[in-house]
Amino acid sequence: MKIAVIGTGGVGGYFGAKLAQADNEVTFIARGAHLEAIRENGLLVKSVYGDMHITNVNATDKITDINKADLVLVAVKAWQIKEIREEINHILHSNSIVLPLQNGVLAADELAEVIPAKHIMGGLCRIFSLIEAPGVVNHVGFKPEIVFGERNGSLSTRMGKLTQLFEHAGVAHKASRDIEADVWKKFIFICTSALLAVTKTTYGELRELNETRQMMIALLNEIYAVSQKKGVNIKPNFIDKTIEVIDSVAYDSTSSLTRDVWEGKPSEIDYQNGTVVKLAEQYGVDVPVNRFICNCILPMELKARGKFGG
Missing domain, CATH: 1.10.1040.10 (N-(1-d-carboxylethyl)-l-norvaline Dehydrogenase; domain 2)
Structure with a gap:
């Protein structure tokens, strides 16, 4: 699957690395010294469940460099959603999935103000992690998990696709029938x-x-x-x-x-x-x-x- 990770901090860095390790085509969005370190040395993820070092990483600071992603993991801070949603809209094809992993309860609604609602699923993650140094993410607590679901509570084919994706990548996950309650x-x-x-x-x-x-x-x-x-x-x-x-x-x-x-x-x-x-x-x-x-x-x-x- 072609995946865009928007924000390579503690959340995007960890889950993006897991997905890249499972042979998906992952592009990471990062900035500054963190981006340069990832380009030079790859992305190192330290974890209580085992370290990962992803080399030959596709990384950029421009969302529009990405050409039509199948899945967009939105892992920036909640207040940055409004700054990037127009750019995300430009990298979607007709069946793209946009999965927000922000803290709070507003991310999906704020994305849907610009991006067609059909692309957006509800989502959240559970993880304690942070950028330890440029190019280095440290997962320090909680078993990392992604929870996702259709915002209308239905079961869909694409929920099954995400289940397969996360299973193959070894990411703990839950397909939710009430994503609003979980969020x-x-x-x-x-x-x-x-x-x-x-x-x-x-x-x-x-x-x-x-x-x-x-x-x-x-x-x-x-x-x-x-x-x-x-x-x-x-x-x-x-x-x-x-x-x-x-x-x-x-x-x-x-x-x-x-x-x-x-x-x-x-x-x-x-x-x-x-x-x-x-x-x-x-x-x-x-x-x-x-x-x-x-x-x-x-x-x-x-x-x-x-x-x-x-």
């Missing part, structure tokens, strides 16, 4: 990332201290309440299961949003807790913890984007 389940979990950023804690530290643990539980319950007002199919015991997962992750684990805030980089706050606040206003739900976190991060976010002060 929201991940969304609820990852919105704890901003609480880590504000409290300057790891997951272990956050859950260990009773005061921050209670904030975490309140945050999760607020988002669940919003999901129910929106009509998302999530059972009431999901929050307890989410807390169990948080209690099981490595003590020193953080997240990409957490690290971005700490490092003064633009983050996905508007697509995570910011989305919770906006939807809560729309559906009349009170979300004081999520609102407090957004307000705390807002000055840092504006500084990171050069929009604060003189």
Whole structure:
């Protein structure tokens, strides 16, 4: 299969390498020193499940260099979707699949504002990974998994094709009949990332201290309440299961949003807790913890984007 990986960070780098290793024709989109290192030395993926070194990599910084991809894995930050969707539209043929793997719940809708909806599936991934150095991606936790499904809940032929693709590549996967619910389940979990950023804690530290643990539980319950007002199919015991997962992750684990805030980089706050606040206003739900976190991060976010002060 001819595959375009848009964004060769922790997500795109790992899954793209797995697909390339399985003899698919993969083109990676990267930038700057990361791109140069990949061109010179290949893409090295370190993983707790075994390292991969992909040599002779097809890599570019221009999406339009790609000629008609069968599958487009969209692995950029959520806030970058609007910047690249026009270019993605130009590399599609009539049967191309566009699979967004962003955090948040808006990616598929934002892509569909420009790209014909027939191309877009719902998707998400579960992985703890990051760029360790130019040309090097490090997978540090969670068994990597991709979840995908038709946005109308149907079973389709192309879902079967993706199942075969991921099976052949050794990628854990799930073909979902309710991708909206699956996306929201991940969304609820990852919105704890901003609480880590504000409290300057790891997951272990956050859950260990009773005061921050209670904030975490309140945050999760607020988002669940919003999901129910929106009509998302999530059972009431999901929050307890989410807390169990948080209690099981490595003590020193953080997240990409957490690290971005700490490092003064633009983050996905508007697509995570910011989305919770906006939807809560729309559906009349009170979300004081999520609102407090957004307000705390807002000055840092504006500084990171050069929009604060003189």
